[in-house]
Amino acid sequence: MTDNTTSSTDTDTGTGADSTAPADTTDKVQDTGTDKAQAPAAADRTAEDGQPIVQLRAAGKAYGNVRALHGVDLAVHPGQVTCVLGDNGAGKSTLIKIISGLHQHTEGAFLIDGEAVRLNTPREALDRGIATVYQDLATVPLMPVWRNFFLGSEMTKGPWPVRRLDIAAMKETADTELRAMGIVLDDLDQPIGTLSGGQRQSVAIARAVYFGARVLILDEPTAALGVKQSGVVLKYIAAARDRGLGVIFITHNPHHAYMVGDHFSVLRLGTMELSASRADVTLEELTNHMAGGAELAALKHELAQVRGVDVDELPEEQDLKAPLAASEGKS
Numbered sequence: 433m434t435d436n437t438t439s440s441t442d443t444d445t446g447t448g449a450d451s452t453a454p455a456d457t458t459d460k461v462q463d464t465g466t467d468k469a470q471a472p473a474a475a476d477r478t479a480e481d482g483q484p485i486v487q488l489r490a491a492g493k494a495y496g497n498v499r500a501l502h503g504v505d506l507a508v509h510p511g512q513v514t515c516v517l518g519d520n521g522a523g524k525s526t527l528i529k530i531i532s533g534l535h536q537h538t539e540g541a542f543l544i545d546g547e548a549v550r551l552n553t554p555r556e557a558l559d560r561g562i563a564t565v566y567q568d569l570a571t572v573p574l575m576p577v578w579r580n581f582f583l584g585s586e587m588t589k590g591p592w593p594v595r596r597l598d599i600a601a602m603k604e605t606a607d608t609e610l611r612a613m614g615i616v617l618d619d620l621d622q623p624i625g626t627l628s629g630g631q632r633q634s635v636a637i638a639r640a641v642y643f644g645a646r647v648l649i650l651d652e653p654t655a656a657l658g659v660k661q662s663g664v665v666l667k668y669i670a671a672a673r674d675r676g677l678g679v680i681f682i683t684h685n686p687h688h689a690y691m692v693g694d695h696f697s698v699l700r701l702g703t704m705e706l707s708a709s710r711a712d713v714t715l716e717e718l719t720n721h722m723a724g725g726a727e728l729a730a731l732k733h734e735l736a737q738v739r740g741v742d743v744d745e746l747p748e749e750q751d752l753k754a755p756l757a758a759s760e761g762k763s
């Protein structure tokens with residue numbers, strides 16, 4: 433899902449980090465880039481009167497002849513978690529690429545704060561307060577936690593030309609910000625590579641919050657994690673929501689979605705199969721949407737790519753359910 437064209441701002445690591453940093457910065461926590469001094473806190477900027485920060489209206493995207501997304505409606509409100517679920521090929525990546533400025537929609541409308549927009553770069557999205565944390569974070573593993581927290585947006589002190597990194601301020605700020613999110617680490621000087629996957633995701637979330645994100649897009653943050661670590665990440669998703677951010681949580685796991693979600697949008701082969709608020713859908717229904725129709729459709733989609741397989745001959749969703757219903761009737 434990670435797009436290789438994303439990169440963050442230039443990073444003046446000053447500590448030989450280039451040798452440890454990935455050559456491209458694709459999987460790095462996307463740099464929120466804004467100067468903290470100029471970036472009002474999320475909570476200050478989210479006191480809108482019910483207007484979504486980000487909205488898609490009948491939006492879609494075609495890659496040449498391939499229609500990856502069609503007629504999608506989505507609203508992201510401050511202080512709410514909008515979950516986007518879907519199996520492989522459902523269009524989740526395409527959706528977040530539109531919102532994060534990597535791709536442009538080819539149909540419908542994309543609005544930020546009620547204004548129709550067409551973003552050309554991830555930087556434009558960041559300037560609008562939309563930050564994306566990709567699944568495989570490109571932190572610099574051997575660098576301390578605090579250093580990764582500020583990667584690409586380092587604090588400095590002193591006048592030019594003797595300006596230098598303000599290490600004490602960065603350490604203190606990182607400590608304060610992580611604690612504010614409820615993230616307690618033993619030692620901020622420890623290399624970030626020694627943290628668990630869940631902790632690294634959490635640091636990425638805290639970082640985006642600090643740099644003034646209003647909307648946080650999380651691209652399958654729990655996909656590669658075990659149960660305990662997933663719980664850690666879900667906790668910080670809730671913390672970001674409680675700080676007033678609008679969160680777009682991409683996942684294929686309905687259980688994870690239901691733990692924190694306020695609204696659920698299920699994509700299926702590029703269209704919105706279900707859009708329901710928490711009050712209108714149960715975990716069981718959500719799971720059925722994912723495990724039943726969506727999975728079968730995705731399997732058919734994949735098989736359709738294989739020569740010689742006639743997908744019309746494959747069973748439909750109701751065909752698969754029939755025996756179960758019959759056996760239930762007998763018992």
Ligand SMILES: Nc1ncnc2c1ncn2[C@@H]1O[C@H](COP(=O)(O)OP(=O)(O)OP(=O)(O)O)[C@@H](O)[C@H]1O
Pocket residue numbers: 433495498499500518519520521522523524525526527
């Ligand atoms: N650059 C592209 N060019 C052509 N087709 C594309 C491109 N990107 C995606 N697609 C197609 O668009 C559809 C949706 O893909 P997308 O990557 O958005 O789905 P996804 O839900 O993110 O899937 P996954 O979880 O496997 O990444 C798929 O059929 C895919 O093959």
